[in-house]
Amino acid sequence: xxxxxxxxxxxxxxxxxxxxxxxxxxxxxxxxxxxxxxxxxxxxxxxxxxxxxxxxxxxxxxxxxxxxxxxxxxxxxxxxxxxxxxxxxxxxxxxxxxxxxxxxxxxxxxxxxxxxxxxxxxxxxxxxxxxxxxxxxxxxxxxxxxxxxxxxxxxxxxxxxxxxxxxxxxxxxxxxxxxxxxxxxxxxxxxxxxxxxxxxxxxxxxxxxxxxxxxxx
Amino acid sequence: xxxxxxxxxxxxxxxxxxxxxxxxxxxxxxxxxxxxxxxxxxxxxxxxxxxxxxxxxxxxxxxxxxxxxxxxxxxxxxxxxxxxxxxxxxxxxxxxxxxxxxxxxxxxxxxxxxxxxxxxxxxxxxxxxxxxxxxxxxxxxxxxxxxxxxxxxxxxxxxxxxxxxxxxxxxxxxxxxxxxxxxxxxxxxxxxxxxxxxxxxxxxxxxxxxxxxxxxxxxxxxxxxxxxxxxxxxxxxxxxxxxxxxxxxxxxxxxxxxxxxxxxxxxxxxxxxxxxxxxxxxxxxxxxxxxxxxxxxxxxxxxxxxxxxxxxxxxxxxxxxxxxxxxxxxxxxxxxxxxxxxxxxxxxxxxxxxxxxxxxxxxxxxxxxxxxxxxxxxxxxxxxxxxx
Numbered sequence: 001x002x003x004x005x006x007x008x009x010x011x012x013x014x015x016x017x018x019x020x021x022x023x024x025x026x027x028x029x030x031x032x033x034x035x036x037x038x039x040x041x042x043x044x045x046x047x048x049x050x051x052x053x054x055x056x057x058x059x060x061x062x063x064x065x066x067x068x069x070x071x072x073x074x075x076x077x078x079x080x081x082x083x084x085x086x087x088x089x090x091x092x093x094x095x096x097x098x099x100x101x102x103x104x105x106x107x108x109x110x111x112x113x114x115x116x117x118x119x120x121x122x123x124x125x126x127x128x129x130x131x132x133x134x135x136x137x138x139x140x141x142x143x144x145x146x147x148x149x150x151x152x153x154x155x156x157x158x159x160x161x162x163x164x165x166x167x168x169x170x171x172x173x174x175x176x177x178x179x180x181x182x183x184x185x186x187x188x189x190x191x192x193x194x195x196x197x198x199x200x201x202x203x204x205x206x207x208x209x210x211x212x213x214x215x216x217x
Numbered sequence: 218x219x220x221x222x223x224x225x226x227x228x229x230x231x232x233x234x235x236x237x238x239x240x241x242x243x244x245x246x247x248x249x250x251x252x253x254x255x256x257x258x259x260x261x262x263x264x265x266x267x268x269x270x271x272x273x274x275x276x277x278x279x280x281x282x283x284x285x286x287x288x289x290x291x292x293x294x295x296x297x298x299x300x301x302x303x304x305x306x307x308x309x310x311x312x313x314x315x316x317x318x319x320x321x322x323x324x325x326x327x328x329x330x331x332x333x334x335x336x337x338x339x340x341x342x343x344x345x346x347x348x349x350x351x352x353x354x355x356x357x358x359x360x361x362x363x364x365x366x367x368x369x370x371x372x373x374x375x376x377x378x379x380x381x382x383x384x385x386x387x388x389x390x391x392x393x394x395x396x397x398x399x400x401x402x403x404x405x406x407x408x409x410x411x412x413x414x415x416x417x418x419x420x421x422x423x424x425x426x427x428x429x430x431x432x433x434x435x436x437x438x439x440x441x442x443x444x445x446x447x448x449x450x451x452x453x454x455x456x457x458x459x460x461x462x463x464x465x466x467x468x469x470x471x472x473x474x475x476x477x478x479x480x481x482x483x484x485x486x487x488x489x490x491x492x493x494x495x496x497x498x499x500x501x502x503x504x505x506x507x508x509x510x511x512x513x514x515x516x517x518x519x520x521x522x523x524x525x526x527x528x529x530x531x532x533x534x535x536x537x538x539x540x541x542x543x544x545x546x547x548x549x550x551x552x553x554x555x556x557x558x559x560x561x562x563x564x565x566x567x568x569x570x571x572x573x574x575x576x577x578x579x580x581x582x583x584x585x586x587x588x589x590x591x592x593x594x595x596x597x598x599x600x601x602x603x604x605x
Contacts, residue, residue: 018349042566053477054473058475060476060477061477061478062480084354084464084467085464085467085468085473087474087486088486088489088490089474089478089482089486091484106460107460108457108460108461111453111456111457112453137490
């Protein structure tokens with residue numbers, strides 16, 4: 001895959017380049033500051049952009065804004081946003097324009113190389129990768145909702161589903177059969193009152209929309 | 218007409234009180250004399266500070282009486298009379314407030330009986346205003362308003378005489394600043410100690426453990442690859458935990474989202490993760506100019522603590538946060554409809570956060586108020602002065 005990286009910290013930038021090249025990807029451009037991001041993306045049209053949230057010159061949320069701007073100019077551009085810390089609010093903004101080809105992960109996750117590369121592939125293929133910390137926060141912050149009626153197993157399935165995993169991965173992670181996963185998912189959708197949806201990002205979006213509504217009410 | 222009579226009536230009560238207070242302080246002359254004689258005779262010297270305290274109370278009564286009439290508080294500036302006798306004496310004599318009170322008391326002996334004029338004025342008002350308004354059909358009575366004027370005069374003189382000198386106000390301000398600064402420094406160093414401990418017990422220890430695991434893995438690299446791999450797994454876990462702890466410490470020092478999104482955005486994020494149904498009103502803070510960093514940070518801290526308390530102790534599911542820009546600062550109000558009963562006094566149990574909030578707001582010269590009657594609701598209000 002052709003990748004554009006935006007990361008201001010030289011150490012992390014070099015690390016990412018090393019990791020991606022050793023996994024067989026091609027890093028076509030690196031941006032070290034916010035103004036370089038959009039031109040690099042427009043010039044190279046990569047298969048995926050990996051962006052840090054906090055970038056010069058302001059060291060605030062430039063990377064996030066650049067990701068949103070890039071997706072407006074290049075519809076469907078897969079972006080994987082990395083951050084030193086995760087905020088639900090940012091996840092909501094990123095997913096606001098659709099969950100297809102969106103990733104939002106803690107930088108820590110890069111250390112789990114296999115999982116990180118898997119998330120990268122998923123996002124590039126139009127899927128979703130949400131950091132477990134965001135999902136946990138969404139799932140635990142509120143009581144007294146239909147979420148309470150879920151069994152522990154159903155919660156596990158819901159968590160993995162919200163992180164963006166497909167049935168095969170969920171089955172492998174929980175060491176159950178795919179049939180069982182489908183059954184659990186059916187139950188979750190029933191209990192949450194969601195219309196049954198096919199696999200993929202639309203499913204993630206339905207789940208996340210439900211979780212967001214549950215807390216905004 | 219009726220209004221004028223009512224006002225004259227109120228003025229009369231006011232004047233009667235003034236006369237009463239004057240009479241009381243006349244009686245007090247005796248005490249003063251005894252003190253003076255005692256002081257000269259060096260036996261009753263301990264009486265002096267007590268006499269000064271009594272004068273303060275009389276002046277205080279007058280201040281609140283005048284405030285009741287004019288609706289404007291007269292500030293008072295006294296140095297607290299405490300410590301051993303020598304200190305108490307020194308403060309009692311050298312406090313500018315003592316001079317102000319003494320001056321007022323002497324003057325009050327002269328003008329304090331002004332109120333007695335109200336009686337003949339009432340007597341005159343009955344026939345004069347009776348004829349003026351009753352027979353001549355005039356709207357405004359002539360004599361009755363004079364009684365109000367009399368009370369106004371008493372209030373104006375008292376205000377002028379009881380107002381502390383700029384020097385005394387300055388001294389009071391210095392005293393207050395000294396206290397809040399000491400509080401701020403104490404809170405700051407306590408905070409630094411907490412951060413140091415968090416880093417020492419958390420991330421630092423994890424990194425040591427991580428380094429050890431890598432060292433062991435290097436040794437096991439050739440002899441026992443399986444063990445080496447296990448050690449590397451553990452090392453990675455330690456690295457991840459160290460990162461998580463660092464993130465936690467950073468959030469405690471200065472929440473990153475506050476830098477990114479300003480107070481309104483950060484408070485919304487707090488509200489969303491509080492587990493409560495929180496209604497946030499941020500008004501023009503939404504995308505207006507930003508308050509200074511210290512003010513934003515204190516406001517964020519107050520909201521965070523208040524919401525945590527509400528979620529933990531109030532038993533309520535709903536809360537409201539209001540952020541508003543005021544003429545000279547920032548106003549933060551957090552309310553919940555819980556069971557109330559929060560007070561800032563118990564440091565250990567329910568209200569650990571309240572003294573901390575109070576200190577943090579006081580350090581920025583702000584005001585902090587908690588109202589939490591049993592049965593609720595709890596309302597926490599903080600005003601933080603700043604230039605925008």
